[in-house]
Amino acid sequence: MAKQSLHWVIAMSSATLVAFAVWLLAGWGGAEVTSVVSLVGSILSVVFAMGCAVRALRHSDGRQRLAWSCLLVGLAGWLVGDLATLYFHLIAGTSAYAATIFGSAYLLLPIGVCTAAVFIPYGGLRSGLRVLLDGIITATSLFVVSWNIVLHNLFDVANPFLASIALAVFAVFADVAMITIAVMLLARARAGLRLSSLLMTAGLVSIAASDTVFLYYSSRGLGPSTFVILGWVVGMYFIGLCGLLSRRKGAARTSATLAPTWMSLWLPYAPVPFAIFIGAREALTGHSPPVLIAGLVLIFAALSRQFLLLADNRRLLVAVEDFALRDQLTGLANRTLFTDRLTHAMALRARNGAAVCVLLADLDDFKLVNDTLGHPVGDDLLCSVGARIHAATRPWDTVARVGGDEFAILVEDGPAIAQQIAERVVRAFEEPFVVAGRTIHMRLSIGVARAASDADVSAEELFKRADLAMYSAKRAHVGTRSFTPDMRLDATELNLPSQQKRTGRQIGVGRIQFLEDLRRAIDEHELGLVHQPKFSLSTGLAVGVEALIRWPHPQFGLLEPADFLPLVREKGLMEAVTDLVLRRAVEDAAGWQAAGVDLPVAINLSAPSLNDEELPARVLSVLAEHGMSPASLAVEITEDVLLASVVRARTVLDRLRESGIRVAIDDFGSGYAAMTYLHELPVDEIKLDRQFIAPILHDERAAVIVRSVIELADSFGLTSVAEGVEDEATADLLRSIGCNLAQGHYFSPPVPAETISLGIGLTAPVGGPARQSAATRPSWA
Structure with a gap:
């Protein structure tokens, strides 16, 4: 139902209720007409409540749907009672027995409410049973007390017809139970559900209060007064509003069991001592079947509730024990x-x-x-x-x-x-x-x-x-x-640069100290760079360099990335390290340019950097600060890096390339996203991982893979770069199958920035056979 339609229904039903109340109070048309109007209005109010309950039923699921189904059955019983009353009012001579049989249909409402309490999704099924038993205990105790004070006098003067007496007695008991359960459910309702619970409680209390007054009038041979009828109609109106405003509860929320409060534990037993005292007195002084029956019901309900509480306590102990010994995320042992x-x-x-x-x-x-x-x-x-x-x-x-x-x-x-x-x-x-x-x-x-x-x-x-x-x-x-x-617990095994054997405590202390040293090195810019040149296989000249980070540790000597980068990633320091490498690499390139050596420098980017849309602005700012062209910088992304958003990474890389910065995929083939990144991300060159390059002289499969990647790069218009070239034969084979660039110890190891400034080692080594003959080259080449 749309929101506007819902408001229209509430407004029309409210206006109808006001008009009905004015008609009854004014007594328009005389007593006979008013009597018929009151019966018709009562029927219409029940139809309204049933329609709203059907709507709530259709918009609910699980146990909430069962609860509304039980309430709908109770409302249907009330409708049958109203229709029977209208029929008996219009047709004279109907027997009291028939009226009693049809009048018992009214009892379906409190029975339906009590049954619905079991399924109300404010806790588990056990919680609903506990609420029902609490209501029965309270209702039985109050009934015993009320019987001794006033009810037995009413039934003494009431119609001596046994069925009518039994029906009236049960109606009193059911109404008290219904009110008790409604109040308890209201107290247990969550903040977002308080309004609908309040409306339901108000409706049930109004109906039960009107029933009590009607019982008093009936005991004196009187019919229902105007206020009694209004109480019934107003009660149905509130139940209808509750159905209109009811909303579905998620499975996770409805299955949660709410912890009972201290008040909910002892409050149902508050009237029990009085009931026991009065019941014992009745048993000793006279014979009162209603009190004896109520006493048996009270004993059964109290014992059932205690057994239920014991079962809940046992279940809670098991849950607590399981909670203490199980990992709450995975459900495995902790x-x-x-x-x-x-x-x-x-x-x-x-x-x-x-x-x-x-x-x-x-x-x-x-x-x-x-x-x-x-x-x-x-x-x-x-x-x-x-x-x-x-x-x-x-x-x-x-x-x-x-x-x-x-x-x-x-x-x-x-x-x-x-x-x-x-x-x-x-x-x-x-x-x-x-x-x-x-x-x-x-x-x-x-x-x-x-x-x-x-x-x-x-x-x-x-x-x-x-x-x-x-x-x-x-x-x-x-x-x-x-x-x-x-x-031995060496540096890379524990992220500690030490070849000494350590105890567990020494490991912990050493790792903490190592981390502090790393933080200080980053803050004080103690991390340095070396640069490995990349050579053109066709000209033999260096065409660029790759910046590689090093850490000159005062105690453990020069540490390579594998010694400390895992700890950098683990502790969230990668962004600071990336900024440091960027600034240091651009400074070195500016120094080379001033010395007459114009070589672009490449730096590696981490996954968090690629997801940072502010990265291009920071990179261009550093380049401008040193007066360097964007063409003097390249960025390399490791192929096995995990990107949170390929779309965002593509945006970042597009902005870098548009400014003139080249993009390369490093260690191509070492991870799991090679083709995905090649298709999704804008790149200029592919660097083949050394694990494919090293065995190509004697491993046909490796050579085929390398040649296929080179051909793929060529078809995409990309530059192919071979990493880890360690000998001349490998370099010649790569040249023969069309690889563009190469780097490795055969050409040059990583060298300090000063060596690049002097132009040393920027030409490929010469010596030995410059080319492999067809006879000595592997057949698959």
């Missing part, structure tokens, strides 16, 4: 549970000599996912990773998430089985992950450590060994590696 099971396994090993193995897996470059795609995507990826690791293990192995992107596997079996599981997990990552509509390739490194029957090792030490093996696998870029006694 570090506490893993440590407990590892300790238990080690105790069994000490008793019966069984082998125990620990596998520690760490995702490679997971921080890039968080930095570029956001933490929600990272969380979804971790869930998928956990599920895939768990699927690759045996049902009795323990899989745990022990850190941000670290997972541990406890294998209570021999090393051969543990190695098989590790390899199975690695193979499981060959397929990409699809998260939030994105395809993401992830790799992981696994360390394996075993505790054999004759090994004296603690659970803590075994975990540390798996950790060391994992870092060794990460450094070697292999999937798995088993711990060996000769493993």
Whole structure:
């Protein structure tokens, strides 16, 4: 229903209610006409409430739909009662028995309300049952008290017809239960649902209050007064408004169980002591069937509620225990549970000599996912990773998430089985992950450590060994590696430039100090650059250089990027490092130009930089500051970099190229997005990764790949650059298959900026055969 139509319905129903109230209060047409009008108005109000309930039913789902269905049945019963009353009012001589049978249809409303309370989506199904039992307990207690004070006097003078008495007694009990449940649900309603709950409670209270007054009048042989009828009609009006304003609740919200308040726990029992006292007195002094029946109902409801609370408490204890031992993101075991099971396994090993193995897996470059795609995507990826690791293990192995992107596997079996599981997990990552509509390739490194029957090792030490093996696998870029006694905690294994063996505490202290040294080096511009020239294979002259970062550490000497860039990415320092490299590279190029050497310099860009739309402005500002042309700078993007938005990266690169800066894809073929980036991103050159270049003299497959990429680049009008050329034969072969440029130690190692200024080493080396003959060249070339 559109918003304007909804407002129109509310306005028309409100105006009709006012007109009806004025008619009754004014008594237009005399008593007989007013009586008929009141019955017709009551029927129409029920039809209005039912129509609104049907609308709410159609716009709801799950347990909320069940609740509205129960209420709709109750309203239908009320409609049947009103139609029967109208019929009996117009036709004389109808028996009291028939009137009683049709009048019992009114009781369907409180029964429907009480049943709907079980399905109201303010908590779990148990929560709804608890609310229903609370209402029954309160209603029964109040009924016993009310019977002793006033109700038994009313029924003494009432119609002696037994069915009518039973119907009236049950109606009182049902109305009290209905009001109690409505008030409890109002108190439990969330802030956004308070209005609809308030309207429903107001409607039910109005109907129940009118029923009570009507019961009093009936006990004295009187019919319903004008105010009683208005109370019923107003109650139906409020129920109808509740249906109009009802809105669907999401599955996640409706399934959550709300913690009960202290008031909700003790309030239903507040009238119970009075009911017990009065019930005991009635049992001793006289025979009162309604009180005895109410007492039995009270006992049953109270016991049921206690059993339900005990079950809830047990379920809560299980949930708390599971919460304490499970990782809340992935559902796997957490570090506490893993440590407990590892300790238990080690105790069994000490008793019966069984082998125990620990596998520690760490995702490679997971921080890039968080930095570029956001933490929600990272969380979804971790869930998928956990599920895939768990699927690759045996049902009795323990899989745990022990850190941000670290997972541990406890294998209570021999090393051969543990190695098989590790390899199975690695193979499981060959397929990409699809998260939030994105395809993401992830790799992981696994360390394996075993505790054999004759090994004296603690659970803590075994975990540390798996950790060391994992870092060794990460450094070697292999999937798995088993711990060996000769493993040393070198610089790249722990991001610490040290060849010394360290304890766990020394590792932590050393890593913290190393990080502080790195931050200081960035802040104080202590990081330096060396430059590796790129040579034309056709002319033998240098046509550009690639800037490579180095860190002259005061304690560990000259460190290469692999020694500290992983820590730079992990700690979010890449932007500062990129700005430092940019400024230093442009300064060096300006110095060369002043010395008469005009060579463009290339720098590497990280994924966060490519997603920064302010990058082109900063680059051009640095160039202008040093009086350099944009043509003197090139940027290289690593092919296996993970971009948060290819569209945004293309925008950044387009702006760079439009200004005259060249763009290259570095390490082409080393990652998983080669063709995607070649198609999606604007580039000027392709740099073939050294892993393809090194074996081309003796590996036909590698040579075919290299030649195909070179031909592809040529067809796209791109420059092809070979990395890692280490000998003359490789250079000659590359030249013969059409490669444009090359760099590597055969031509020149990375050199300081001063060497470039002097023009040293800017010509390809001469010596030996300048060309390979057709006879000595590989057949596939």
